[in-house]
Amino acid sequence: xxxxxxxxxxxxxxxxxxxxxxxxxxxxxxxxxxxxxxxxxxxxxxxxxxxxxxxxxxxxxxxxxxxxxxxxxxxxxxxxxxxxxxxxxxxxxxxxxxxxxxxxxxxxxxxxxxxxxxxxxxxxxxxxxxxxxxxxxxxxxxxxxxxxxxxxxxxxxxxxxxxxxxxxxxxxxxxxxxxxx
Numbered sequence: 025x026x027x028x029x030x031x032x033x034x035x036x037x038x039x040x041x042x043x044x045x046x047x048x049x050x051x052x053x054x055x056x057x058x059x060x061x062x063x064x065x066x067x068x069x070x071x072x073x074x075x076x077x078x079x080x081x082x083x084x085x086x087x088x089x090x091x092x093x094x095x096x097x098x099x100x101x102x103x104x105x106x107x108x109x110x111x112x113x114x115x116x117x118x119x120x121x122x123x124x125x126x127x128x129x130x131x132x133x134x135x136x137x138x139x140x141x142x143x144x145x146x147x148x149x150x151x152x153x154x155x156x157x158x159x160x161x162x163x164x165x166x167x168x169x170x171x172x173x174x175x176x177x178x179x180x181x182x183x184x185x186x187x188x189x190x191x192x193x194x195x196x197x198x199x200x201x202x203x204x205x
Contacts, residue, residue: 026106026107026108026109026137027106027107027109027110027111027114027118027135027136027137028104028105028106028107028135028136028137029103029104029105029107029118029121029122029125029133029134029135030082030102030103030104030133030134030136031102031103031104031105031125031130031132031133031134032073032079032082032096032099032101032102032130032131032132033099033102033103033125033128033129033130033131033132034099034100034129034131035100035101035128035129036100036101037070037100037101038070040129041070041103041128041129044128044129045057045124045128047128048060048124048127048128050062050124052068055067055068055069056068057105060121060124061117061120062117062120062121063114063117064107064108064109064114064117065108066105066106066107066108066121067105067106068103068104068105069103069104069106070101070102070103070104071101071102071103071104072100072101073097073099073100073101073102075097077097079096079097079099079102080093080094080096080097082096082134083096083132083134088132092131092132095131096131096132099131103125103130105121110137111135111137118135147171148171148175148178148203149203151171151172152169152171152201152203155169155171163180163182163201164180164182165180165181165182166179166180166181167179167180168180169203178203178204179203179204180201180202180203180204181201181202181203181204182198182199182200182201182202183199183200183201183202184199184200185197185198185199185200187200
């Protein structure tokens, strides 16, 4: 399992985030965060804000106010931290990390958990893509898929393509697949 933190904030780039985190007792080396009271290492990446509303959209549900969303959207960029942990078991350490990130300039922290690590998810999607190309099946929401007999079947859900507006050259009128448990 892994957890991902999306952390927009005021530091203006990767080097500024590194200095802010190092001032909090952490070490940032080779795209990895360690130290402090963190009982695990975390992969760390800085992404520039494309200023297209996507940062605010990431926090557009739940308890984030419109004013706070505007602050988030004004961030020059965000850290993306990949934590090799179970969110439930390490929730105390993740909460402490969240407080450290706030002290270092974070304006918000979005937490996501996947029961499937990124490598396994990529293999699953690659198998689904090959299956669709080779077999050309009629797949509908609610159908199931498994890459082989040793893996559990996943429920397929077709969602509209909300990434691109209709008429945009990259818009997929057929939608996207979401794989459930």
